[in-house]
Every structure is written in structure tokens, then in C-alpha cells.
Amino acid sequence: MRHMTMQTAVANAVGISLFAMGVSSIPAFATETNEVERIEVTGSRIVREGAIAPTPVTVITGKELLNTGAVNIADALNELPQLADTYSLGNSGTSIGTAGLNRLDLRGMGSNRTLVLVDGKRHVAAVPGSAAMDINTIPTAWVESVEIITGGASAIYGADAVTGVVNFKLKKSIEGFNANVSSGWAEDSGYNNQRASLSYGSNFDNDRGNAAISVEYAQQARLDMMERDQTAVSWARFADKSGNTVNEFLPNAGHYRISNGGTTNIGGKYYTFDPDGSVREVDRGDKFDGAYCAGDCDYINLRQWEELQPEFDRTTVNFKVNYDLTDSLNGYLEAKYSQTNATTAGQPAFFFFNPKTTIERDNAFISNELGALMDTAGLDSIMVNRFMSDLGPRTEEDERTTQRYVMGIQGEVFSGWDMDSYVVYGQTKHDRTNLNNLIYDNFNYAIDAIKDPTTGQIVCRDLEARANGCVPANIFGHGNLSDEARDYISTTTRGSSTIKQFVTGASIANSSLFELPAGYVGVATGVEYRREESTSDEDPFAAAGNTFFNALQSEGGKFNVKEIFAEVSIPLLADLPLIEQLNMDAAVRYADYSSVGDATSWKLGLDWALYSDLRVRSTIATAMRAPNIGELYSAQSQNFFRVNDSCKASEMTSLTPEQRAIRSANCAALGVPTGFDDPYDDKTLEGLSGGNENLKPEESKSFTAGFVFEPSYVENLVFMVDYWQIEITDAISSISAQDIIDKCVDSATGVDNQYCSLITRDKNNHQITNILQVVQNIAKSETSGVDFQLGYDFPLAGGDFKTNLLATYLIESKSYPFQDNVSEYEEYAGVIGDAKWQGQLRFAYNIDALTLNWKTTYIDRVSLYTDQFSANYDKPYSNIMEYGSYATTDIFGSYELNNGLSIGLGVDNLFDRDLPIMATGNGSGQGGYDNIGRFYYLTLDYAI
Incomplete structure (x- = not known):
């Protein structure tokens, strides 16, 4: 059972191909020429005709990513159903050391099961012990397209691709100068962001080579919960005394037994201390239950310290060069440096029924009024519950520097054989600074203050502490802590980590090895060696448990893996009734891990064109993912x-x-x-x-089946449906407390x-x-759903009008938590983070130099609890059982001038859609809900 449930399984789509409007379509069948271009598509190393993908692929162009008010690529991707509840800036500050990260999470099954590639190659991770990269480091201006696939990806790219692959394809050759800037601001808060990029590239040596460099900077301001009316409201849970539900959630409510000035229990009554140090009885109002009160009462609003968006900035510098070594071989070199800085803040240090805040009767800061209350109750001491807001919020500053270098040779080595050999080295250095960190011992010494009988001065009771510079601290009433006491009882602690990745490999492919009656057989094979290392060094003082900050321990781990893989595409039948073309695709990958031994992944797929208008495809695959460094x-x-x-x-x-x-x-x-x-x-x-x-390693099985209908009698109309299913046995999971x-x-x-x-x-x-x-191996996780897409492109009023409807229906999302009882499960389909229906509707109109875009994103109603949890109770668990359906609309328009300058204006959340009741948009399962509100932005793009 769980209360406010957390997402544990998939609610998203399998590879649907988007239409133009900055989004390209796969598959697209060649019809105008006998010479068909052969290109490589994500999901296979075998070059294919046209853009026919062996598995469903979603393709988004770089231009589409720039037409957004977000400061990074991930926020634009997050609106797709496959990534609708992924890990973005808004919820990055919920864990220690993660502020400012953008990690992709296909199907909501965890970022460790989503393999992110750059030009088909691995990228160093951003978090110690994990495999998930930070999307902030991608050079936005150089992105040609982003391709998202599922189904059999592990056999092609590695077992990390349990749920799929997101491949960022960068422009190979860059010519000319480009500058792009954007600036945006929220309507009802101080939130704002800016982004600027410069890129220049040129050919050299009679066009045999190309070199390019880009610089990009982006930043966003912090957005506090108190800046927005809805998120400023504090909620609390009460027992429902009416008997209609088990509990009721009430607004304008919170704890009354703790405060910024201090609260204590004397004689069964709670008293609080005002800023002037005076004491008064806590006003619990008319509605109170246990530790909570609601309405006009002395509750603490915890949201006064919380944020919706962290303060963030990033700088990336990218360089790349490629050179034709021969007529058939091209050498390439890439280098990247990225630095991101994020600042996040939350609740200050606090003490709640903690013996560390026991105050003796002879304490020098006890007023006569408080002393009289203690004497009447016969108390020698009291315990004070208090937020140490005098110190300021606990603040974390995260700085990450990422370096990545890629060197390789690709091209034709023999007739018909294409090769790619490469070396990749990446390193991420993370420095974390934690400010306003309370020191336990110093705090205990400081609040135990007495009057020196000789001098009459207020001093610390402990003589040794006094000799070592102890400063008395008055915690009776907010604002009574002196600057000297604040410095004595708090400190700044630091931690750092380093992640290193080394990859080398080579692959060779032939798309026409030999000919069968139905066509050419294609093959690909290769090897790869990868070494991952992760270390973290924590502040020894904090690690020993001396501060309020978590006593994190230094750690480290490493592993290496040797892999060999092969792929084949076989045309089985062609030019028969109802079989225009029938192909079989198969792949296998064997890996030998230094940590857990060997693992094998494989896939088998069929691609059947019944006739030119209708194509059916299906894939079955297995994979075995070894636990990563952090999990182990x-x-x-x-x-x-x-x-x-x-x-x-x-x-x-x-x-x-x-x-x-x-x-x-x-x-x-x-x-x-x-x-x-x-x-x-x-x-x-x-x-x-x-x-x-x-x-133990987790083993996954996946299955997809669907069709693509592109009727020849309706030009530029396409309809796609894909069923998908994923089952993970011995799923590696982190279970909440x-x-x-x-x-x-x-x-x-x-x-x-x-x-x-x-x-x-x-x-x-x-x-x-x-x-x-x-981290645990649970029995299994399984999920399934259906993806739909309808796209239509037609001329209108002298221009082109493009439409695209993308939707996903989640059939099931089950978690089986018990290894010893595989019959017991919880169903999360339709629960927060796993909506039954999710969709996106796009319109685009282009006429001459004018482009207009409309995008509406939809999330179906969701329950706050699973059916299994609710079935344990004889009445509804709470007065608020669900979030209603939710939709936001974004618009963007741009006009291209004759001098290479393009001007754009956009509005995100055009209708200023509020969050669902109680939601903040940055909690578990809330990544699809906008917490910024209506947001305006301007863009300028200049290219020569």
C-alpha cells in the first residue's frame, strides 16, 4: 500500500513518428524516383532505404526544440507522452545533489532504464553511480533531430536501453554563422529566463574538412511557492470526524506544535514565543486534530521555504571537426565543455520533540513569564520545537563541469562495407556546497546559557565550550539569534564527486551483402569496451553526523564491460498478393560485466508491407540490465x-x-x-x-505490434497505431520508506x-x-499500452497547414513488490504519474516568411491512490481522491526577414491553466503539470 503514490511504471508511448511543423515523419516512403537514398536510422546500424525504420521512431527536429520558452532541450521533450513525467528542472531539487539536472525517463520506468546517446554513442553520466546523462549539456544550436525508439533497443545499443533510446543527432557539417537569443517572463511571478547561442562553422582544404564551434548560455530565475497564489496555500491531513471518508485534506492548515519562534508543551498546553520573546498559548482555532490545525490558527506554512523552480544557469562550449582522410574514409573529432550551476533552498534546520532542544529552568533567556509557567507546572526543563529560520533556509549550490571527447574514423573500408571505429572519454565533476548547516554540538552548548554569577553576563554553561568561543543563543522568538551566535552554530559543508567514462568500439555493416529473391540481405556486427568509474568525497565533519545535513558517506565503485553484437535484416518475400515486402530483422548482443558476469540481449522483428498504403510491424526482444555502480x-x-x-x-x-x-x-x-x-x-x-x-540483474521482455496506414488516395495523411508491452523480472527498485x-x-x-x-x-x-x-529486487514490473497518431498536411490559403494528433492509452502498469508472493500487485494505470490517456495536438501554418504554431497537451484525470490501496478501507480514503483532466496550450509565431533575421513571439500556457488542487508541479508524478503559469517569450535568430 502507499499513500500519495509515486510513479513506478510506464504511462507513455512507444515510438510514434511526428509530422512536420519542425517535426519529421518516419516512415516516409520514396515514390518520386528510382534512386532511393540509403540512410542510417536510430534502432539499427544497417543503412536502410528512404527513412523506413525497423521499429517505431519518434523524430523531433532541432528547429522545433528552439521554438519554446524553455531554457533547455529536455523541457521541450517532456511534453511528449513517452516522457510526460520525466526528470526536469522543476523537480530536480527534491534530492540531495541533483538540483539543475535534466534526465530523460522513457515510460516513467526510471532514467537508469533509458539510454541517451549523442550521434549513436554513449555519454558520461551526471549523477554518481548512475548511467543517466544531463540533457543540459547538449548544444541546442547543433541538434539536427532527436530520435526516440523502443522495442529491441538493448540488442543494438546495450542493456541500459530497457525502455528505449533517445538519440540526439547533431549536424555533421556546419557552415556559416548563427546567433539565437530568447528571453521570457512569467505573468504572475518574478520568474524569467534567457538563452543565447552563437555558432560558426566553415569548410576547409577544398571542402575536404569542416570545423565548427558553438557557445551557449542560458539561465533562469528561482520561482518560490509563495509567489503563486495556488502553491502558497499549505494543506494538511485530518481525520474525517464526519465519517464520510478516512481523512480529509484542508487548505490553510499545518502543524501548530512547531514554529519559527519556538513552541513548547507546558502542563498539556502548547505555548509559542513571539519575536519580542513573550510567551503566549498557541491558538489552535476551531479546527484542529492531533498536531494540525486549519483556518485562523497558529499553523506553520512549510511552503514559505519551498520552490517551484531552482535558480539555474548553464554554459556550454562545443567544437567539432571532420576531415576526409581518403575518398571513402572520414575522420572526426569532437570536444565539449559544459558548466551548470543550480541553487536550491528548502526548510531550515528544525527540531521537533528532539531532546537536543531541552532548555533547563535556569537558562538565562527564560523570561519571568515563561519561568512562572514552568514553576506552576513543576517543570525543571522544557523541550522547544523550532524551525531555525534565523539561520536562513538550508541552501544547496551545485556546480557541474562536464568534458567529453570523441575521436573516430568512419566510412567505406571495403566495397559495400561501412565502418565506424571510435574512442569516447567523458568526465563529470560535481561540487556541492551546503549553506546554513547547523552544528549539533555547538547548538547544544549555545542554547544552554546561564548568567555568570561573577560578571552577570550571559555565557555558555559548559566551561570547555566557553573557552573555545561558545556564543550563547536565544531561541525564544524569531529574530532573537545574534549574528555571532548564528555564525557559531552553523557552518558551510562541501562534497564532491567525479564520474569517468571510457568507451571504445568498432562496427562494420553491409546493407546489401547478397541478394535474395525478395531483396538484399543486410548485416552489421561490432565490438565495444566500456569502463565506468564513480567516486564521491564527502565533508568529513558532516559525514561524522556533526551537522543537521544528512551524514553522507564517501563512496566509490567501478566496472567494465566487454560486448559483441550482431544484426541482420533479411527480406523474406516480395511482390506477392498482400505481400509487397516482408522483412525480418534480428539482433543479439553479448556482454561480460566485471561486476555481475555475462548478459545476453536479443530481438526479432517483422516488417510487412501488405501494399504501398499499409505496413504492419512487430518486435519481440529481451534484455538483461546489470545494476549500475550506485545501485550496487x-x-x-x-x-x-x-x-x-x-x-x-x-x-x-x-x-x-x-x-x-x-x-x-x-x-x-x-x-x-x-x-x-x-x-x-x-x-x-x-x-x-x-x-x-x-x-541481481533485471531481465526485461518487450513486445510491440502495430501498423502504419498512409493512403495513396489522400495525400499526406498518415495514421499509426502501435501496441507495446514491457515486463521486467527482478526489477531493481528503490522503495520509499x-x-x-x-x-x-x-x-x-x-x-x-x-x-x-x-x-x-x-x-x-x-x-x-x-x-x-x-535498493531491492522486486518480483517484477509490467506495463502495456497503445500509441496512436493521426497526421495530415494540406495546402490552405496559399500556405501549408499541418496537423498532428499524438495520443497514448495506458492499459496496465503493475508492480509486484514481493519476491515470495508474485500474485500480489498494485495497479498504477490511472494513478498520478500514470494517466490512462495522454496526448498532444499540434497545428502549424506556414505561408511565405510567416510560421504559426499551436500545441495543446492533455493529461487524463488520475487517482491519488491505487485501487488496491483504496480496497483496504471501508470508505473513501480522503475527500480529495483525484486530479481532474488537465490541458495546456502553447502558441508560437515567427517571421523571417530578408536579411537572415527571424523574429518570434510565443506564449506558453496560453489560458493560464492552474495546477490541480494541492499539486505543486514538482512532486512525484507531477512532472506533466505546469507550475509557472502563463509565460511570454521573444526569440531572435540570425543566420548568414
Whole structure:
């Protein structure tokens, strides 16, 4: 069971080919000439006729990527159904060390299962231990197209391509000068962004060579939750005393037992401290429950520190040169340097029922009023719950520098045989700085202040600390902390990491090895060696647990893999009734990992043209993905989880009788007594997160089947349908802390499962004291869906009008969490992050120098809970059970002047569509929802 569910499986589309309007179409069949161009398409190393792809391919042109208000490519890609809930700037600050990243996540099954290539070659990762690259480092001005495929990709490119491949194809030769700038601003906040790029390239040595350089800079301002009316509202969960639902979510609500000035319990009543240091009873208002109150009361709005978009900037410099060594061989060299900087901020250090904030009665900062209350209650000390907002928010600055070098030779080595041999080296250096980090010992010494009996001065009680420069700290009331005390109790800590990648390989292909009655047989084969290394060095002071910041541990790992692969395309039949052409494609890839041993991936596909208008295609494939460095070797480091104990009596009252019996029996088996109740709701619990050296490789099976209908009697009309299915056995997964608790006690097979062993309870009070969140092999994940596309291009009023409708229907998205019980699953299709229907409708009109674009993106209504979770309760779990359907519209227009200058104006979220209720657009499953609002931008493009 899970509460506000997190995306765990696919909700997106299999390779649908977009029409023009800056988007090209695959397949496109040659009809006007007997000489058909042979090109290489993503998904195969065998050169094909025209643009006939062996598997469904989505192709987006570089021009389309520039016609957007985003400062990076990924934000433009994220609106496609395949990538609708991917990892973008908006949600990059939700984890330590990830601010500013853009990682692609095909089908929502995790960025580690999406292989991103640049010109068909691997790219160094952006996060230690992972394989996922940062899309921010791609040179926008040089992108020719982006191709997205699924189905059999692992056998062609490597087992990382479990869900598919995103291949950024850069322009091979660049001639002339190009400058592109854009600037945008939000209508109802201070959010803004800018982007500028310069590119120059030229041929040399009688056009045998081409050299080019590009420089690009982009930045965006921070957007706080408090800047937008909807996201400024704090929500809290209450028990529904009306009995209509288990819980009710209420706006303008939050904790009342903690505040910026400090809150304490005296005689069963809660008191808070105003900025002048005075004490008063907390006003809980008329609506309160447990630790929360709503409406006109003293609740803390946690969103005062949270952000919707981080402050971010990036600079990339790219150089490339290619030279014809002979008439048939071309040598190439590429070099890239990229630096990104992101700043993200969140809640300050806080103490909530923590003994570290125990204040003795003789404390020098206790007022007479507070002292009288303590004396009346007979208290020698009090515990203060407080956000240390005087220190400022906990702020993280992330700087990443990426270098990548590619060198190779490609071309025809023998008659009909094309070769590509290459060496790739990449390195990412990440420096993380954490500001306003509270020092535990210094804080404890500083708040334990007394009056020196000799001088009457307020000093720290501990003599040794006093001798070492301890500064007394007054935490009674916000703003009463002196600058000297602030400096004494806080520090700046740093961590760094380095990722290195080395790849070398060679492939050779012949698209017409020999001829069969139905056509030519094509083959390709090759080898590749890859070495990955990742190390991180954490601040020793913070790693020892001396600060409020997570005690992350230094770690490192490496592996190498040797691979051999082969591919064949065989024409089986041709020129028969209902068989104009029938081809079979097959591929196999064998890998030997230094970490987990060998793994084999293969695929088999059929491409059947019944006649010129109708083509049917299908692919079946398997792959075995080895766990990456982080999944295997990531050190177990301190983490904090916000959880509820499912064994609490209050958590069982609304369960169905059957589920209550299961949970009660499991909790009893863990030693938790009947009637147990943890006094803290949604409490923050300390634990450990890390890798797992006992992980097994995961094995995937995929299947696609579909057709392309392009009627000859309706020019420029195409209709495509593709069914897809992916099943991953022993799926490598990171399970949330709340899910670990729930899955432990809600298993129908008892507590002897893989989750209960990760939880530690106090033997006396039975409360959870620790959770070990390590990467797990779950039984399996499976998902399936259908992609649809309808495209039509026709002349209109002297120009060209282009339409494209792209949609995905998600049939299922199941997670089987228990290795010992493969019959138990949760269905996420139709749950937040996995909408049943997603789609995008595009219109484009071009006439002379004028281009107009319209794009509407749609997400179907989604539930906040799985059906399996809801079935455990005898009534609806909450008063808000779903997000309604959601659509946004973007428009863009440009005009090209005669002097090479093009001017554009665009509006994103034209109708200023609000977020769904309670949503922020940067939480789990919320990547498809816009949190900026109506956004205007201008573009200028100059080319000579």
C-alpha cells in the first residue's frame, strides 16, 4: 500500500513518428524516383532505404526544440507522452545533489532504464553511480533531430536501453554563422529566463574538412511557492470526524506544535514565543486534530521555504571537426565543455520533540513569564520545537563541469562495407556546497546559557565550550539569534564527486551483402569496451553526523564491460498478393560485466508491407540490465523520512475487516501490542539509504505490434497505431520508506518478507526507530499500452497547414513488490504519474516568411491512490481522491526577414491553466503539470 503514490511504471508511448511543423515523419516512403537514398536510422546500424525504420521512431527536429520558452532541450521533450513525467528542472531539487539536472525517463520506468546517446554513442553520466546523462549539456544550436525508439533497443545499443533510446543527432557539417537569443517572463511571478547561442562553422582544404564551434548560455530565475497564489496555500491531513471518508485534506492548515519562534508543551498546553520573546498559548482555532490545525490558527506554512523552480544557469562550449582522410574514409573529432550551476533552498534546520532542544529552568533567556509557567507546572526543563529560520533556509549550490571527447574514423573500408571505429572519454565533476548547516554540538552548548554569577553576563554553561568561543543563543522568538551566535552554530559543508567514462568500439555493416529473391540481405556486427568509474568525497565533519545535513558517506565503485553484437535484416518475400515486402530483422548482443558476469540481449522483428498504403510491424526482444555502480555500491548514508506507522491503532480503524485482520496479525508478530499509538503524525524519522551488493540483474521482455496506414488516395495523411508491452523480472527498485512500512505489515503471507527486515523498532515503546532503505529486487514490473497518431498536411490559403494528433492509452502498469508472493500487485494505470490517456495536438501554418504554431497537451484525470490501496478501507480514503483532466496550450509565431533575421513571439500556457488542487508541479508524478503559469517569450535568430 502507499499513500500519495509515486510513479513506478510506464504511462507513455512507444515510438510514434511526428509530422512536420519542425517535426519529421518516419516512415516516409520514396515514390518520386528510382534512386532511393540509403540512410542510417536510430534502432539499427544497417543503412536502410528512404527513412523506413525497423521499429517505431519518434523524430523531433532541432528547429522545433528552439521554438519554446524553455531554457533547455529536455523541457521541450517532456511534453511528449513517452516522457510526460520525466526528470526536469522543476523537480530536480527534491534530492540531495541533483538540483539543475535534466534526465530523460522513457515510460516513467526510471532514467537508469533509458539510454541517451549523442550521434549513436554513449555519454558520461551526471549523477554518481548512475548511467543517466544531463540533457543540459547538449548544444541546442547543433541538434539536427532527436530520435526516440523502443522495442529491441538493448540488442543494438546495450542493456541500459530497457525502455528505449533517445538519440540526439547533431549536424555533421556546419557552415556559416548563427546567433539565437530568447528571453521570457512569467505573468504572475518574478520568474524569467534567457538563452543565447552563437555558432560558426566553415569548410576547409577544398571542402575536404569542416570545423565548427558553438557557445551557449542560458539561465533562469528561482520561482518560490509563495509567489503563486495556488502553491502558497499549505494543506494538511485530518481525520474525517464526519465519517464520510478516512481523512480529509484542508487548505490553510499545518502543524501548530512547531514554529519559527519556538513552541513548547507546558502542563498539556502548547505555548509559542513571539519575536519580542513573550510567551503566549498557541491558538489552535476551531479546527484542529492531533498536531494540525486549519483556518485562523497558529499553523506553520512549510511552503514559505519551498520552490517551484531552482535558480539555474548553464554554459556550454562545443567544437567539432571532420576531415576526409581518403575518398571513402572520414575522420572526426569532437570536444565539449559544459558548466551548470543550480541553487536550491528548502526548510531550515528544525527540531521537533528532539531532546537536543531541552532548555533547563535556569537558562538565562527564560523570561519571568515563561519561568512562572514552568514553576506552576513543576517543570525543571522544557523541550522547544523550532524551525531555525534565523539561520536562513538550508541552501544547496551545485556546480557541474562536464568534458567529453570523441575521436573516430568512419566510412567505406571495403566495397559495400561501412565502418565506424571510435574512442569516447567523458568526465563529470560535481561540487556541492551546503549553506546554513547547523552544528549539533555547538547548538547544544549555545542554547544552554546561564548568567555568570561573577560578571552577570550571559555565557555558555559548559566551561570547555566557553573557552573555545561558545556564543550563547536565544531561541525564544524569531529574530532573537545574534549574528555571532548564528555564525557559531552553523557552518558551510562541501562534497564532491567525479564520474569517468571510457568507451571504445568498432562496427562494420553491409546493407546489401547478397541478394535474395525478395531483396538484399543486410548485416552489421561490432565490438565495444566500456569502463565506468564513480567516486564521491564527502565533508568529513558532516559525514561524522556533526551537522543537521544528512551524514553522507564517501563512496566509490567501478566496472567494465566487454560486448559483441550482431544484426541482420533479411527480406523474406516480395511482390506477392498482400505481400509487397516482408522483412525480418534480428539482433543479439553479448556482454561480460566485471561486476555481475555475462548478459545476453536479443530481438526479432517483422516488417510487412501488405501494399504501398499499409505496413504492419512487430518486435519481440529481451534484455538483461546489470545494476549500475550506485545501485550496487552506494554507501549507506543517513537519510530522513516523513512517515506514518501503519501499526498505529488510529491507522487501522477504517480498514476493511479482512485487511484489519491481516495488519493486526502482522503487527502482533512484530511485537507491537494491540492499541499501540505513536503520538506523532507524519513524523520525520532517521534512517539509512544506500546500494545493495546482493542485487541481481533485471531481465526485461518487450513486445510491440502495430501498423502504419498512409493512403495513396489522400495525400499526406498518415495514421499509426502501435501496441507495446514491457515486463521486467527482478526489477531493481528503490522503495520509499512509507512503502517499506506498509508492505511489511500488509502482506497476506506474513512478516517473513523482504521489507520487515529493513525496519527497527524500540523494544520498549515499539515505535519505529530506524528504516534501512536499500535498493531491492522486486518480483517484477509490467506495463502495456497503445500509441496512436493521426497526421495530415494540406495546402490552405496559399500556405501549408499541418496537423498532428499524438495520443497514448495506458492499459496496465503493475508492480509486484514481493519476491515470495508474485500474485500480489498494485495497479498504477490511472494513478498520478500514470494517466490512462495522454496526448498532444499540434497545428502549424506556414505561408511565405510567416510560421504559426499551436500545441495543446492533455493529461487524463488520475487517482491519488491505487485501487488496491483504496480496497483496504471501508470508505473513501480522503475527500480529495483525484486530479481532474488537465490541458495546456502553447502558441508560437515567427517571421523571417530578408536579411537572415527571424523574429518570434510565443506564449506558453496560453489560458493560464492552474495546477490541480494541492499539486505543486514538482512532486512525484507531477512532472506533466505546469507550475509557472502563463509565460511570454521573444526569440531572435540570425543566420548568414
